[in-house]
Amino acid sequence: MTATTADAPPPEPRLPKRRGVELSLLVGAVVIPVYGYAAVGLARSGAVPPDVAGYGAGLGLLALFAHLAVRLRAPYADPLLLPIAVLLNGLGLVLIYRLDLETPADRAAPTQLVWSTLGVALFIGVVLVLRDHRLLQRYAYLSVTAALALMIVPIFFPAVNGAKIWVRIGGFSLQPGEFAKILLAVFFAAYLAANREALAHTGRRGWRRRLPSGRVLGPIVAIWLLSVGVLILERDLGTSLLFFGLFVIMLYVATGRTGWIAVGLLLAAVGAFVVGSLEPHVHSRVTDWLDPFASIDAGRGPGQLAQSLFAFAAGGMLGTGLGLGDSVLIGFATRSDFILATAGEELGLSGLTAIFLLYALLVARGYRAGLALRDPFGRLLSVGLASILALQVFVIAGGVMGLIPLTGMAMPFLAQGGSSVVTNWVMVALLIRVSDVARGPRPARVESGIVASAVEDER
């Protein structure tokens, strides 16, 4: 009942734009990583890195341009989204730079900075070009085609570290599956928005419940099965788990049927059990999770997960301080899958909590935009995008901390990886766009339609 009242359009006060708040938060979001960058230099070599001003100016300019784009084209957008993204990306750059110092032959921070710049450029592009997110609805089928194509491409490229999710051209390597996330979310949102009436109200009765007809449910299940199938082929279990979760959540939100959650959990459990016990790569990760120290007892030294736990433990409450930890002992993937361990070791539980809260805030702001929007597509899209973030953070953070089995995935914004950081910036751009519509003044004509849809919504 409360939902109905909350859902009713409030009397229309002019919402403040809050662009000034965004700007001042952005200053903080730039200053904190710059401070961290200087702290790393001080801790490691006793001097502030000479390029700290350049780094600060670079990050500041990126933030400023992004802010200007938002100010120009999405003036009502949620003022928290951009600063959180800048802060996380900046922290990621600091952590990667810090880990680079341990391996002078292999520097990833400059590349990551280039990708971040590209990400922000795309962010600006999306904010400037995409006037209204509802435009995306038209390209649902184009999206899904592109998503599937992107996901299939890596099959033709050699596997890297056991997963066939990379495309290498020249010196560049891309993870097309990352981009597919957004496209798939767009497709799910568009399809479910268009068919949710049918999904919810048509079809046969069975098990004392109304099952959606195959004609409505079929295509989307097929798409989902196809994508997960491809990912399993490529052994990208993290992403397939993500897509599965995304699909279940969006289906649930679209239809309002709790049953989908139950079915989803059941399927996930069965799938996880089957894959976990049959697929050797995954099976080893499950056994690793069950006993991270088995390899120590066997005399082979600590595995990655054990090293990661050691790193977190070394951090304790307050952390060792930036640049003063030994998370590099984790070995390969310290900058990507395991970057959170560096954060945990050097910033401690307090820093880690702050990072988790930043993600939580980002996710919450996504849901909030969804709640405030009137069109089902926008709602589903923002819920989808926010859920992608939430699931991804949970799966990777839970993985490296021994809460759940490890699945290779990138910590949004923090981890090294061009495709990932670019994708995340585009996601934030889309959230900026939907939040602008959600918080902006509504044209009177659309208003009436919205009331109708809102009432209809709670049936």
Add this chain to the structure above:
Amino acid sequence: MIRCIRRTSAFCLLLLVALLVNAARVQVFEADTLDDNPANRRQAIARYAQPRGDILIGDRSVTGSAATGRRLKYERTYTEGPLYAPVTGYASQTYGTTLLEHAEDAVLSGTAPALAPIPLWNELTRGREPGGDVVTTIRDAAQRAAYDGLGGRRGAVAAVEPSSGRILALVSTPSYDPGLISGTGRAVVDAWRRLNASASMPMLNRALRQTYPPGSAFKIVTAAAALDSGVVRDPDAPTDTPSPYVLPGTSTTLPDEAGGCERASLAEAIRVSCNTVMARLGVEVGLTGMVDAARGFGFNDDGLTVPSGVARSNFDERMSDDQLALSSIGQFDTAATPLQMALVASAVANGGDVRRPYLVERTTAADGSTVWRNRPRAYRRAMTPATAVRLRRMMVDVVENGTGTNAAIDGATVGGKTGTAQNGAGNSNKPYAWFISWAQAAESGRPAVAVAVVVEDAVADRADISGGGSAAPIARAVMEATLADRSGDG
């Protein structure tokens, strides 16, 4: 749809809570266990992140630290490693620490709370103080004399200052260079394997950690027990011991190597080292008396640390009379470390008092300020002062007229006792040659040094191996070095 979005966000909140709870679990509740996991290299990294404090002989450091340019930043170096290895032990990035490097690790690595400016400072800052130094009681001259004297033969020397318990020399040969196993990597692992596989056991600290049957050197303990218990009232009066002597309750006869032991007096038995007389005296004193006497010298102590742990020297507490007879001449299960036998000599020299032996004079912070200073402490009471005076005379007699003439030093009073201990089943292996002694400079009021030397086998013929021949010259060299050093000190 609104309700669903709210539920979805509640679900995400649940995930967040799970992450936070799990983070607290790993970072707070299980942190200590994880930190202490032996496979976790962080403690080693922190330990070797700064130069280690040094171990000093006098005012000269015999250790150092070298930058490695690797993750474990500083590596231990040793000057004249083999000479001082029985004192320092090793501090290896791969194999941990031993001896002083181990016992004083907190000071050397800078974690000792006493090094911190205020209590709990380092716990708060997660910092470490610069490593402090450990000043040993070792006298360089005595150490060198012992090392050179052994000359690579298997054996050990322990020397103590009787009046204080300061350990003046601690040598075990053949020795090894602890610097070979300081670091990490292939070469270190190979050196470690080679050292451990070596038949001569170079890493065994024979002076502290190896026990040997003390043989005739143990007769000093038996003599003290006989005098203190009143079994012998006049050391120069003849005893009615036959030679050979039939062990009580058996038909086994115990022969004498020396002549003139038939009905010999206690003094004579010590001078020429009669087995029969001393074995019989041990039986007369009885098990309880002998065990008490041995304990009074420091035998049967499991927990002696100097601060490196010292192996337990043994005198059985339950035996038959024939076993007691053999034990009383340092055979059967009787076993002693060279340090223990140095304490036996030191007890006689120091009027029956055994001072607690120690190897660390003081520890200092990196700036040289003293953090802790050792003080001589009582350890055991071995005999009455009167008995000590009589035994002194007998031991001097050994050096002047008996089996220990090789230990005599001009211008000093020297007392000694030889020992030749049977080794191996049926006496199959070459025996151990012992010599225990003490020396007192002529103008001095009290003995400067007590020494125990053991030479395991050597290349000499069986007949040649005796405490007087192999071990006494080494003891003399150590005593001479100490006496010269002492007069040099002024």
